Amino acid sequence: MRIGKNIERVITYLLSIIISASIVFIVPRLIPGNPILRILSSYLERGGTGVDIEKLVEDYKHLFGLDEDLFTQYIKFLSQTFQGNLGFSIVQFPRPVIDVIAESLPWTIGLLFITASMSWIIGTLLGLLAGWKGESSIFSKIFVIVAILSYAIPYYIFAIILLFLFALTLHILPAGGAYSVGMAPGFTLDFFIDCIKHATLPALSIILASLGWWFLSMRSMILTIKDEDFILMAEVKGLKRSYIMWKYAFRNAILPQFTGLALSLGSIVGGALLTEVIFSYPGIGWILYQSIRSLDYPVIQGCVMIIIFSVCTANLLMDLLYPLLDPRIGREES
Amino acid sequence: MKLTIFEKFRNVTKCGKTIKQVFKYTDFKIGFILLLSILSISVHGQFFIPESYVRIGAFEPSQPPQGLNLLGTDSFGRDVYAQLSYSIANSLIIGIMVAIIGTIVGSVVGFISGYYGGTLDAIVRIIINVMLSIPSLLLLLLIASFIKGALDFVSVSLIIGLFSWAWPARQVRSQVLSLKEREFVNVAKLSGMKGYEIIFIEIMPHMFRWMTVHFISTILYGILTESSLSVLGLGPQKNLTLGMMIYWALNYAALYRGIWWWWTAPVIILIILFLSLYLMNIGLERIMNPRLQRVG
Numbered sequence: 150m151r152i153g154k155n156i157e158r159v160i161t162y163l164l165s166i167i168i169s170a171s172i173v174f175i176v177p178r179l180i181p182g183n184p185i186l187r188i189l190s191s192y193l194e195r196g197g198t199g200v201d202i203e204k205l206v207e208d209y210k211h212l213f214g215l216d217e218d219l220f221t222q223y224i225k226f227l228s229q230t231f232q233g234n235l236g237f238s239i240v241q242f243p244r245p246v247i248d249v250i251a252e253s254l255p256w257t258i259g260l261l262f263i264t265a266s267m268s269w270i271i272g273t274l275l276g277l278l279a280g281w282k283g284e285s286s287i288f289s290k291i292f293v294i295v296a297i298l299s300y301a302i303p304y305y306i307f308a309i310i311l312l313f314l315f316a317l318t319l320h321i322l323p324a325g326g327a328y329s330v331g332m333a334p335g336f337t338l339d340f341f342i343d344c345i346k347h348a349t350l351p352a353l354s355i356i357l358a359s360l361g362w363w364f365l366s367m368r369s370m371i372l373t374i375k376d377e378d379f380i381l382m383a384e385v386k387g388l389k390r391s392y393i394m395w396k397y398a399f400r401n402a403i404l405p406q407f408t409g410l411a412l413s414l415g416s417i418v419g420g421a422l423l424t425e426v427i428f429s430y431p432g433i434g435w436i437l438y439q440s441i442r443s444l445d446y447p448v449i450q451g452c453v454m455i456i457i458f459s460v461c462t463a464n465l466l467m468d469l470l471y472p473l474l475d476p477r478i479g480r481e482e483s
Numbered sequence: 484m485k486l487t488i489f490e491k492f493r494n495v496t497k498c499g500k501t502i503k504q505v506f507k508y509t510d511f512k513i514g515f516i517l518l519l520s521i522l523s524i525s526v527h528g529q530f531f532i533p534e535s536y537v538r539i540g541a542f543e544p545s546q547p548p549q550g551l552n553l554l555g556t557d558s559f560g561r562d563v564y565a566q567l568s569y570s571i572a573n574s575l576i577i578g579i580m581v582a583i584i585g586t587i588v589g590s591v592v593g594f595i596s597g598y599y600g601g602t603l604d605a606i607v608r609i610i611i612n613v614m615l616s617i618p619s620l621l622l623l624l625l626i627a628s629f630i631k632g633a634l635d636f637v638s639v640s641l642i643i644g645l646f647s648w649a650w651p652a653r654q655v656r657s658q659v660l661s662l663k664e665r666e667f668v669n670v671a672k673l674s675g676m677k678g679y680e681i682i683f684i685e686i687m688p689h690m691f692r693w694m695t696v697h698f699i700s701t702i703l704y705g706i707l708t709e710s711s712l713s714v715l716g717l718g719p720q721k722n723l724t725l726g727m728m729i730y731w732a733l734n735y736a737a738l739y740r741g742i743w744w745w746w747t748a749p750v751i752i753l754i755i756l757f758l759s760l761y762l763m764n765i766g767l768e769r770i771m772n773p774r775l776q777r778v779g
Binding site: 157165169173176177180181183298310426438444446452456457464 | 629753
């Protein structure tokens with residue numbers, strides 16, 4: 150039973166999404182009682198007023214077809230979810246969940262994209278240098294200790310420490326939010342600088358926490374490659390050390406680093422969510438935290454679905470692109 | 484039959500030798516000493532500090548370290564040192580429970596899938612990949628948010644355990660795949676042993692050291708995940724864990740109010756704990772993987 154690698158990847162991807170959606174569907178229904186009433190009662194307990202409950206119940210019944218049997222509900226849920234219809238926020242009713250999330254997405258994507266790529270590049274380059282200089286060099290030894298610390302300490306701890314040091318003790322950088330209160334968002338230079346200032350600490354904590362792994366994996370890869378025959382051959386040929394490092398060692402070690410990026414995307418995103426919470430950075434992690442606090446279940450479910458969908462899609466794309474980067478893999482298959 | 488099983492275990496696992504070997508590695512030694520020092524705080528607290536110290540209002544609230552309160556008190560008047568010692572134990576118990584669930588489920592899945600192969604293996608492999616590609620923290624926090632009221636350290640361990648078996652399963656499976664091609668398994672097959680007998684008597688002993696490595700890394704995963712959920716407010720609300728201590732400290736703005744002893748204590752202990760487990764893991768992995776002995 151041999152299926153093509155790519156087909157298997159796509160199957161894995163589709164199954165991941167469907168299984169996640171199914172868990173999102175099943176969990177509320179496993180808890181005894183009417184899911185809508187459960188959602189609403191938790192809100193009412195907190196003294197939620199000013200919400201048209203009758204209309205909310207009707208909307209939900211219509212949306213999820215709750216008077217129908219479980220299977221029809223399930224199919225309806227899946228088709229609604231895949232059309233991007235994630236229901237309505239309870240706290241901000243009648244605002245659709247997708248709106249609430251859409252507002253926060255640019256912050257998260259901006260922060261994540263910049264930090265993930267920066268830490269990957271810095272970590273890989275430092276790992277390359279440390280590996281190339283050899284195990285016994287002081288540079289390598291110092292950075293290995295730093296990298297082990299970076300890898301072992303979780304994101305939110307870096308966030309807490311940086312917040313305390315730079316924002317609350319030294320007062321150099323702002324403690325929270327994405328821009329100053331009273332600042333009108335717009336395409337002005339002032340606003341841009343303000344945004345950068347606010348993003349520095351969250352970005353720094355994500356970079357610090359994810360740097361170590363890239364360093365350690367690149368370093369051990371280079372150390373292995375350094376002993377390979379083709380490196381020796383290149384040295385014998387009298388090529389320059391730096392040329393061998395970039396064209397021979399780096400070129401071979403960079404590919405597994407790409408796979409590593411695909412594999413650890415999920416944990417980076419998870420870590421970034423917590424970082425947003427510590428810095429009250431208004432991305433999707435902050436929305437998620439707020440909705441957990443106010444038990445706004447539709448928003449929790451929506452955030453979970455959107456994040457899982459994005460991570461899995463990014464994963465799939467990287468998996469599919471990988472063979473293009475590594476000619477050896479393509480050849481083996483054909 | 485029983486005797487032979489024990490004999491095989493004794494011969495093949497060579498536990499004593501492994502332990503001696505692993506202590507040769509500096510990383511493992513440092514990790515082990517760090518873990519022991521954390522455990523000693525916990526044991527000291529459990530035996531020498533009365534439980535009343537962690538009750539709300541036991542002392543004057545928000546007091547810096549002094550006299551009876553080695554690490555001060557929090558905003559509820561609870562002794563921070565006493566909380567810390569109870570939290571360490573609870574966090575470790577959660578980690579160990581997650582590791583037990585993850586290792587057992589993962590090993591069973593990995594053994595069966597790897598040994599029997601075929602269509603079953605193809606399906607299991609895809610399921611493992613699916614489990615690994617879903618960012619599990621999100622599903623965990625979804626489940627936790629729906630049972631928020633009933634979260635204690637048993638239920639938290641159980642739900643984290645549900646998502647912790649995929650990685651061990653993948654590793655065990657690939658080990659079994661290579662082990663089952665070895666001569667001794669063929670001999671066992673030819674001598675008429677049944678599938679489960681071969682798994683238990685022939686293959687399992689070889690896997691023991693591997694399973695130890697996964698056990699420690701799954702403890703790490705368990706504690707990390709629990710503390711992440713706790714920071715989001717979805718930890719075991721009724722129990723003290725290191726993550727919950729950080730949650731309460733953050734929730735009552737300890738950072739902003741200058742009550743540094745409240746939040747630094749659990750943060751430092753968590754850093755040491757993660758570091759020690761990670762270092763022990765590196766040491767163990769080196770024994771498993773001869774290539775790393777030279778490199779890493």
